[in-house]
Amino acid sequence: MKIVTPDAMRKIEDEYINGYGMDSFALMETAVISIMKHVNIKDRNIVVVCGFGNNAGDALGVARHLIVLHKIVKIFICSNGRELSRDCIKNMNILYKMNASIEFIRKTEDLNSLNKSISESDVVIDGLFGTGLSRQLDTYYTDIIKSINTYSKYVLSIDIPSGMNGENGYIMGECVKANKTVALQFYKKCFFCDKAKNYTGDVVVESLGIPKEISEKYDEKVYTSDEITDKILPKRNKYSHKGTFGRTTIAAGSEKYTGAAYIAAQAAVKTGAGLVTLATSKEQVPIMQSKLAEAMICDYEDKYFVEIIKKSNVVACGPGLDSNDSSLKIVEEVITNSECPIVFDADAINVLSAHKELLFGRKEKNIVLTPHPGEMARFCGCSIEDVNNKRIEIAKNTAIETNCIIVLKGYNTVITDGEKIFINTTGSSAMASGGMGDCLTGIVTGLISQGLDPFKASVLGVYIHGFIGDSLSKQMYSVTATDIINKISLYLKEFES
């Protein structure tokens, strides 16, 4: 599904109304009907808090329908002296004719009535601000938002929790803490910014029926990953053999770290890579030989290492490496001896932070970097906080600068080739355990091995990895990389075309 900025949303609505001749009040009513689906029919006492724009217009429309359903509805208009939008006035005039209870919040004392009504209510409908919020809020509004957050039992926000900047997720002084947000037509970009989830509650997207031709015209190329993951895996041809599904080399593991190499190699095997070779440190070879039944094993010093890289369809490098000079040598060997796609993870990324020049000069954009925020911060020379505050921008800029595909891991992993951006919606903190990243590297590598292009493989790999984690976490308190590996091939079947 598409993700939009407030600017694109405004242009889309404008074109629909002024270009295609759609009636703006009819469009608002479509929004109202879709929001109504999310009001619990059992709730009786409802407070509707409005600002003065079209977000408020939506809320007043909802109030109108609720009154018809015999609910006890108290409407508070918080315009701070501003003129209401045209469609907002239309709904308000109807409400006056229906003898609805409407109060204006003009001064601090008026807040007492709001507070009392909210504390007696089952639900608050939040229609203060939507995509139009662009500036820091003054105390008139922050006090109202504090009242909602202090006294409400349940909050349903319309389009965006009021107080959040729709573009960057910044909190403009104070923000409504919703239990649920009904987003109109598209996800808003702010939902995928750091900590947004603390305010949005559950997000549902409801269609306004806007024609595809219009939304495509203002496509900002940001999507949730399910936009492309459906039936994306090619069916396995009846006449295919192990060679068809690619030669994969995994350069992983060091004297210091052992598990990572096993997890990455086994994940690639279970994803369906044809022939997997694990190159690892000399000390690890006998251990890996006893653990890995399907993969072949060699060590980094073996002359076979360079040969196998040259023959590979994909190489993964980094899980369980150390960030020392011998790792730099391995990374160099992988890059200089291959033209095939490479997936760099963990310490390979740390090594590359100081040698970015190694990434330049590829004919194709076929190197994937899979940093977690700490590795991303080191790679970009900024703080982890900076990364978390601007995940989408930082991932995109790094993809452009390095000509690589970036998979910035964490909650809502960002996958970008510098042009398109996919934001993953699967996975949870149940998966926050050591080895998960190594498992992801194995999955993405295994998918590339079977012929998927590196960008699509990254989007699908991240999606499946989280999808399996979500599915297992319904019955398991925490999910390990081994749990995921055991289920990969079972779940991959669902993604077959």
Ligand SMILES: NC(=O)C1=CN([C@@H]2O[C@H](COP(=O)(O)OP(=O)(O)OC[C@H]3O[C@@H](n4cnc5c(N)ncnc54)[C@H](OP(=O)(O)O)[C@@H]3O)[C@@H](O)[C@H]2O)[C@@H](O)CC1
């Ligand atoms: N268009 C359509 O057809 C449809 C739209 N829909 C709905 O409309 C919503 C967008 O509505 P909107 O554009 O009217 O803006 P909204 O969020 O209500 O804010 C109102 C105004 O606040 C102002 N403002 C900004 N910052 C401020 C601040 N700090 N303190 C005080 N004021 C501040 C700013 O005006 P400004 O002061 O910049 O002139 C802004 O215009 C959208 O989220 C969806 O719910 C749906 O009905 C479907 C059909």
Ligand SMILES: Nc1ncnc2c1ncn2[C@@H]1O[C@H](COP(=O)(O)OP(=O)(O)O)[C@@H](O)[C@H]1O
């Ligand atoms: N809260 C979360 N929500 C979604 N996915 C998560 C969450 N925490 C971790 N993950 C996923 O688990 C994996 C952990 O990767 P990484 O941090 O590299 O771990 P490690 O190095 O221990 O293997 C990533 O794919 C990440 O996206």
Ligand SMILES: [K+]
């Ligand atoms: K709102």
